[in-house]
Amino acid sequence: MSNLFTSSIGKKLIMSITGLFLVLFLLFHMCMNLVAIFSQEAYNMICAFLGANWYALAATVVLAAGAVIHIIYAFILTILNRRARGKQRYAVEATPKGVEWASQNMFVLGLIIVVGLVLHLWNFWYNMQFVELAYSHAEIEALGLEPTNGAALIAGLFSNPVYCIVYLVWLAALWFHLTHGFWSAFQTIGWDNQIWRPRVMCISNIVATIIFLGFAAVVVYFYAISLCPGGVCY
């Protein structure tokens, strides 16, 4: 294993493993969110289960480490790649045939995802797990916060059409990022050949689309029911 993680392929391996770990988390998070569409009570039970307890906190730390390592290595690799490209750029550049737009803009898409992530943590994690960590139960009650009532937080946020659009744009950036990132991770690990490449690329598009639709469904559903309070549409 000597010098594995200082080599170019080793650094890419870190990107691919952390990326696949984050995709697994997204699938878990999406399944959890979809519960809110079918039963807000059941969703709140999940929120209570994933509060400020040791197993949820340990998972949060591991997840945060995965995300932070992925982001740090994205910066390191981008800086190295820009240096390798050199200061003198082409006056005329044409995108070669068959090269996906997402594959050439992963860093920019990643930055959009990070900005969206900060907003998302402010909207939800701060009002849920963080307040349970930072305040006592009495203080939380005095402040009028309900950290385990995630369904109310979702319903409140997505009744605002501006937030709905911002979240959908964020999810669209995630979709583009995943269409390339997912299959690219397998290519870096070495699980790819002439036969499997189109198959893995197809699976990549399917996974990215499932994740986009799963998250977007919750945004759209809660915006729709905000237009129909009490089941009566105006």
Add this chain to the structure above:
Amino acid sequence: MNLTLKIWRQKDAKAKGGFETYKVENISPDTSFLEMLDILNNNLIHEGKDPVVFDHDCREGICGMCSLHINGHAHGPDEDITTCQLHMRKFKDGDTITIEPWRSNAFPVIKDLAVDRGAFDKILQAGGFISINTGGVQDANAIPIPKKDADESMDAAACNGCGACVATCKNGSAMLFVAARVSSLAKLPQGRVEGARRAKSMVAKMDELGFGNCTNTGACEAECPKGISIAHIARLNREFLSAKLKD
């Protein structure tokens, strides 16, 4: 055909370069791109000016010596050919053609359109060979090699080391070149023995020389004049990672 050429001129590696515009007239559509540059140089010499320096050798698409970034594409707008195989019929009368050298930190400009691709030689010297004498040409089928393996090895061996992959890659990565060398030897019994050592030493040299990191855009495969597949990059990744994990 009458054409306007915007050509990168640079006196030497340290000088600041820039574009100069030239006109060439009465070019036959059947002229090759390099012959068109020969005509331009002939005109420049007659005018007492410095001819444009560009790399070329066999002019048959074999040697990998020609380069040039033409209108945004390595080896020009046509697919699966080198610049020397490009003909003027691919352009229209009155076109403006922008010609630049390969751009990469590891390929410094020597003069005008010629770049130093010695970094590729250094990578090959690090392990792109079989260290023992494997004897003369074997009798056919003396060493049984599955057709699929032989085909993959030959496909990878088509790489002529021109550097279009590095020139095209937004990261200046040499992974396709290294992968083609590693793959062509790893798929044959004579080369298989040193597979792990080869992958490690060639990647280490590639990193040391300042090439970028592959982000799997596939641009190198699209612009490669020999159509080398990035599936070979996946094989290089496998070879390298399994070798490192065994260390």
